[in-house]
Amino acid sequence: MQLRSHSLAVRLTAVIVSILLFVYALAGLALYQSKQQHELHAVITTENLARSLAINVSGILDKVDVGLFAVTSEIERQMATGGIDGALLNGYLKQQQAQIRDCEGLWVADEKGNVPWGTLMTAGKITNITDREYFQRLRENSHLGMVVSKPVIGRTTKAWSVLLSRRINHADGSFAGVALGSLRMMEYFTDMFSTIDVGKQGVIAIRDDEMALIVRYPKVANESGQVGAKLVSAKATAAIRSSPEAGSYTAVAPVDGIERLYSYRKIANYPLYIFVAKSTDDFLAPWRKEVIKTLLLAAIFTLAILVYTRTSYRRETESRKAKRMELFRTVFRTSPDSQVITRLEDGRLLEVNDGFTPVFGWSREDTIGKTVFDIDIWRYPEERHSSVRLLQQNGYFIDREAEFVSKDGRKWPGLISAHVMTLDDTLCIQAIIRDISDRKAAEQQIQRLSFSDQLTGLPNRRLFMDRLEQALISSARHQWMGALMFVDLDDFKSINETLGHGQGDLFLSEIAQRLRRCVREGDTVARLGGDKFALILESQSTNPQEAASHAENIGEKTLREIEQPFELCTSTLHRTCSIGITLFGEQHEDASEPLKRAELAMYQAKAYGRNVLRFFDPQMQASLSARIALEDGLRETIKQHQILLHYQPQVTDEGRITGVEALVRWKDPRGGMISPADFIPLAEASGLIIPLGEQVLEMACQQLAVWADRSGFSHLNIAVNVSTRQFNQDDFVEQIRSVLKRSGANPRRLKLEITESMLVSNVEDVIAKMNALKSIGVGFSLDDFGTGYSSLSYLKRLPLDQLKIDQGFVRDILVDPNDAAIAKTVVALANSMNLSVIAEGVETQAQRDMLAALGCRNYQGYFFGRPMDIDALEEYIEGGIDLVLPLGVAEQVSPP
Incomplete structure (x- = not known):
């Protein structure tokens, strides 16, 4: 009997444990799934908020960009027609600031960095900004668009702000200054973020691409929460490195030690990130209540099971099966x-x-x-x-x-x-x-x-941009012309100020209804924000004139519709609007381009007197079309392998030619030779620099293979410039090996010229690729040395063969002691590192003699020979000039 009782106890105990584990597992599974749902909901919420805020911030920056674009156009027009009229320019700046409204101030700096014009000026004092990073970037780079600065203390405003700037050019394309606007993002966006619910411990922040803090809501008093602070968690750094456009992660904030779920998104076209975070304590609070309830129920259930089991153990063995069934029914029914x-x-x-x-x-x-x-x-x-x-x-x-x-x-x-x-x-x-x-x-x-405007029910900016992108694709596929209308209400601000925001919201809702009545079914009416609306008119005409006429009719109808009186409760309002129109469909383009054109046309309508519509300036359209045509022509030229190579000799101090530099040239059948200064930046911006660079390498290696068996040429090296984008390709080393193998060229005769800008980031990857190519004999020259930010700590690790003195130092070496000192330093540095050194841009005998006195033994420039095609180069070398180069002969081949 005791044995049977013991056996029964063991089996009952096993059954009890199994049932409890099963119930706990079900409870744990339910809690786990519930927690996942809460976390998923938090991720979706923060991602959508980050996406929406990124779109809003991008829209604000785009609006400032349009204003700065208009200012630079006005200044360049004044310079082209006789010079800058200061009073007229200051008036125009005030007008533009009144239209933009998001900027604290607008200024114009001349080419020396002095700021003589602006909306906020200190009497009797002219600020200089030559030391500002954004001024230096725009001065050195003609192809940049709007540049967003790091957070700085404004020299006029004396407050933290972000400066947005655009380059101003002389008629010949040279640097003439910058137009800049100040955006006090901390105050501006704090007001916006304060209206968004992210929980008691939630955070919304804007940081730049180096994780420097620009805006944080709510603010914190400690130093790590101030503007410019770069204190972020390691998880944030890792997440942005692996997914630079958008993502989510959970981390403990180093600022306040609170664990939060973060979602971030890069703001389109700008080096800024928006972060939205919810505290895990906030969004998991309901789940923790579920845990407590579940644990309480589990404890009660466990107690009930133990009591029930103790009673069951005293019953006869025959009833065990019924008891287990009853237990199961209890679990089943109480679920x-x-x-x-x-x-x-x-x-x-x-x-x-x-x-x-x-x-x-x-x-x-x-x-x-x-x-x-x-x-x-x-x-x-x-x-x-x-x-x-x-x-x-x-x-x-x-x-x-x-x-x-x-x-x-x-x-x-x-x-x-x-x-x-x-x-x-x-x-x-x-x-x-x-x-x-x-x-x-x-x-x-x-x-x-995520996709609708809460006030009017119209598509919001995000959905509008998606539909505009689809309209552009459809127009390009079917060769249809479409139109984009940008509608801005005139003097809407006075409604909110006099009647209140409630009446203003009713007014905007009525505007949305009237705009819907002006378009056909299938067209899109969207609210971009505030009192700004946009209409996509998808005409199915292939004739631009017909599409423009249709858009003009819709625009006139819209003007008449908005002019009608508005009955708002106890008030009757009369308001007008200004409309900008642009056509699309003639070429492939990004959705942001027609939007910028339409917005600029709208500002032209406001400047004309309001309550009118204006099409985008045809001259601006022609300039944009010319750029697109140039890109298409370059793409076709690369596709047809019609790129040309010219070669410029590289000469020793004894007059012997040791090699040449390969320089790319483009001869357009329709327009003759096109300057590299025009198409190289275009190739960089469009990504065509990669296939272009591959073709140049192929042609240079084929030429080396031809020269290998020719007396007088087999000793020559060919230097080829490599762009940063081309070098950063993962298979760049394999590309070089393949082209050398196909052409049969000697790797030791190929020299790749890289720039200092290539070394700014990912230095270890650059060094690894250079070592791999160095192992097969390929040489390296560091081009434009001294113009960048080289660090000797990694310069000595690079497997270089040569340093190249930039022509900017050679040009004034006779009159500028600083240039001479730099050239001498480069020569000394090269000698200390067992590297050769060559100076480019040598155009006179005096420059050559000065460089020789400083220790430089290799030269390149018009004094020794201008870039020439292969036939002219071979004739030049076979003429014997490379053996002893008379000092007066080189002057004969220099350009007039």
Whole structure:
């Protein structure tokens, strides 16, 4: 008897432990899934907020860019027509600032960095900005658009701000100064962020691409929360490195030690990031309440099981099976989810739990004994069939989404898990169903808020840009012309100031309705923000004049519609609008381009007197079209392998030619030779620099192979410039090896010229690639040495063969002692590192003699020979000039 009692106790204990583990596992699974849902909801919310805020910030910066573009155009026009009129320019700056409104001030700096014109000026004092990083970048680079500065203390405003600037050019394209605007992002965006709910401990911030803080809401008093601070978590750095455009991560903030879920997004076209974070304590608070409830229920359940087991142990062995069944029914019925048990053989319902009736509406008496066909809770029969097949194959499935129907006809989404089990020696299916209507509704609400303007119901800026992109693709595919209208209400601000924002919102809602009435079905009306609207008119005409006429008719109709009186409660309002129109469809372009054109045309309409429409300036359109045509021509030239190479000799102090530099040339059949200064920046910006660089390498190596067997040429090296984008390709080393193998060229005769800018980032990758190519004999020359920011700490690690003195130092070497000192330093540095040194841009005998006196023994420039095609070069070398170069002969080949 004791043995049987002991055996019974052991088996009961095993059963109890198994049941508790099963229940705890179900509870743990439910809690785990619930936590995942809360985390997913937080990720979706923060990602959508980050995306929406990035679009808003991008829109504000784009608006400032349009204003700066208009200022630079006005200054260049004044310079072209007789000079800058200071009074007229200051008036124009005030007008532009009044239109932009987001800028604290607008200024213009001349080419020396002095700021004589602006909307905020200190009497009797002219500020100089030559030491500012953005001024130096724009002065040295003619192809840059708007430059966003790091956070700085404004010398006029005396406050933290971000400066946005554009380059001003003389008529010949040379640097004439910059136009700049100040944006006090801390104050401006703090007001915007304060209206957004991210929880009690949530954070919204803007940082630049070096993670320097620009704006943080809410503010913190310690130093790490101030403007310019770069204190971020390691997880933030790793996340942005792996996914630089957008992403999410969870980390403890080093500023306040609070753990948050962060979502970030790069602001389109600008070196800025928007961060939106929710505290895990905030968004997991409901889940923690679920944990407490679940633990309490588990404790109660455990206590009940122990009491029940103690009582069961005292009963006879014959009742053990009934007791286990009763235990199962208790667990089954008290589950908070809807549960159903059906017989596998015929689908007859054997049992439903207490959670079934509140959700489905069927009572236990209505269901027991019926089949799944008598009481069909599935909205779609095919979902039931697929679930049964899955059970037959695997014996279970977990968390399948399906649509269900309640007794009253309510249709709702659910999450179902099921498994095959044995109950009273009968094969059954136990299904657990959870109503997820609330979760689905929240997801749909988030989706709606992401794409619609909450006030007017119109598409927001994000959806508008997507539709504009689709319209551009459709127009390009079908050769249709479309139009983009930018509508800005005149003097809308006075409505909010006099009648209040509530009346202003009603006014904007009425505007949205009127704009809808002005367009056809299929056209898009969107609110971009504030009192600005945009209309996409997708004409199916291939004639630009017809498309323009159609857009003009819609624009005139819109002007008349807006002019009509507005009845707002107790007030009657009369307002007008200014409209800018641009056409699209003539060429492939990014969606931001027609939007900028239309906005600029709108500002022209406001300048003309308001309540008018204006098309984008044809001269501006022609300039844009010319750039696109130039890019298309370059792409076709590269595709047809029509790029030319000219070569400029490299000469020793003894007059012997040791090699040449390969210089790319483009002869357009329609327009003659095109300057590299025009198409090289275009190739860099468009990505064509990569195939262009590959062709140049191919042609240079083929020429080396030809010279290898010719007397008088086999000793020559060819130097080829390599762009940063080309060098950064993962397979760059393999490209060089392949072209050398195909051409049969001697690797030791190939010299790659790299620039210091290539060494700014990822130095270890650069060194690894250089060492790999150096191992097969390829040489390296550091071009334009001294113009960048070289560090001796890594310069000595580079497997270089030569330093090249930039022509900027050679040009004034006779009159500028600083240039002479730099050239001497470069020569000394090269000698200390066992490197050769060559000076480029040598144009006179005096320059050559000065360089020789400083220790430089190799030269390149017009004094020794201008760039020439291969035939002229070979004739030049075969003429014997390379043996002893008379000092007067080189002057004969210099340009006039």
